[in-house]
Amino acid sequence: MTDRATSTPQTSFLCRPVPNNSWFCSALVAQYMSDEGSAGDSRQVLINQVKSHQKASAAFQKAWHAYCDEHGDGIYDPARHKIQLLEEFLKTAASKTAGSKRKKKQASVSESATSRSRSRTRRRRRHAKGRRRAHGRRHRRERRRRDHRGRRRRKGRRKRSRSRSQSSGSSAMSGLPSRATAIKGAERAVASAAEALNRLKANPDAAIDEPALQGKQKEEMDVALRALQSEADSELEAQLQEVKDRLAREKASRLVEAEEKLEQAIAERLKEAEDKLRQEAQGRLDGAKKLAEAKLEAIMAEARPKIEASWADQLQDLEAKATAARAAAGVSKKK
Secondary structure: OOOOHHHOOOHHHHOOOOOOOHHHHHHHHHHHOOOOOHHHHHHHHHHHHHHHHHHHOHHHHHHHHHHHHHHOOOOOOHHHOOHHHHHHHHHHHHHHHHHHHHHHHHHHHHHHHHHHHHHHHHHHHHHOOOOOHHHHHHHHHHHHHHHHHHHHHHHHHHHHHHHHHHHHHHHHHOOOOOHHHHHHHHHHHHHHHHHHHHHHHHOOOOOOOHHHHHHHHHHHHHHHHHHHHHHHHHHHHHHHHHHHHHHHHHHHHHHHHHHHHHHHHHHHHHHHHHHHHHHHHHHHHHHHHHHHHHHHHHHHHHHHHHHHHHHHHHHHHHHHHHHHHHHHHHHHHHO
């Protein structure tokens, strides 16, 4: 199990001289406040027991995670907890397991009693089937159907509850402490470590190596700061990459949209220009036609008197020629 409390950025951690790591507090307490060596052996036994039970049972692992979130600052590694917390958790888990076993036993006893009473009822019905045979057979079939439906419902409920418990257990197997839980746990661990340091400094009998302690604090501080910096850099890089991808997608979509809008605008402008040119050409044609008609009318009006005078002259010439011809014809007849 990994602890995310050491890798969660927070301001309170940077403002204090000790790292936000409950391992530091536990190490100090284990080093300076333990009175007997057998406690370490029993603690290791409890640690191994918790680890083996987590591997063997998903429900145990879920209960351990919940207990650590509530009492252990969100730290799931049993090696980083005190022996008192491990003992209390194992006692609580044992009492819950015993209670669940008692409930299962009671449920099995009640089911067996129900099945025995049902079998006795069936035997009584079989012995009394001589009376009202057809009527009893019909009622037995109905009762059997009801019993079968009830058993199917109970079986389905048991399966659904089992599947829900399994799914919730499997979802909790991979769960890590939330950000708020990790921050609160880290702050509590720092406060407890500071209190332990104050107690150790106030105790004159305890042989404390102050330079070594400060060096260890600085080392822990550097490790935590590097982890924070690495996580911040990776998170910043991921966010920048996400922003770049989003901007690239938006740019591509906007380019496509702009291209479509541009094509549509060009088509509309071309159509408007074509319509305008057609209207202007038609107007010019109409104007030229009217002008030609007006000129033709003016020419005809100007030429009409000349044409009429020419026609009159030609008509007079023709009449004169006709008169002369008639006169010549009359002279020839007289001869």
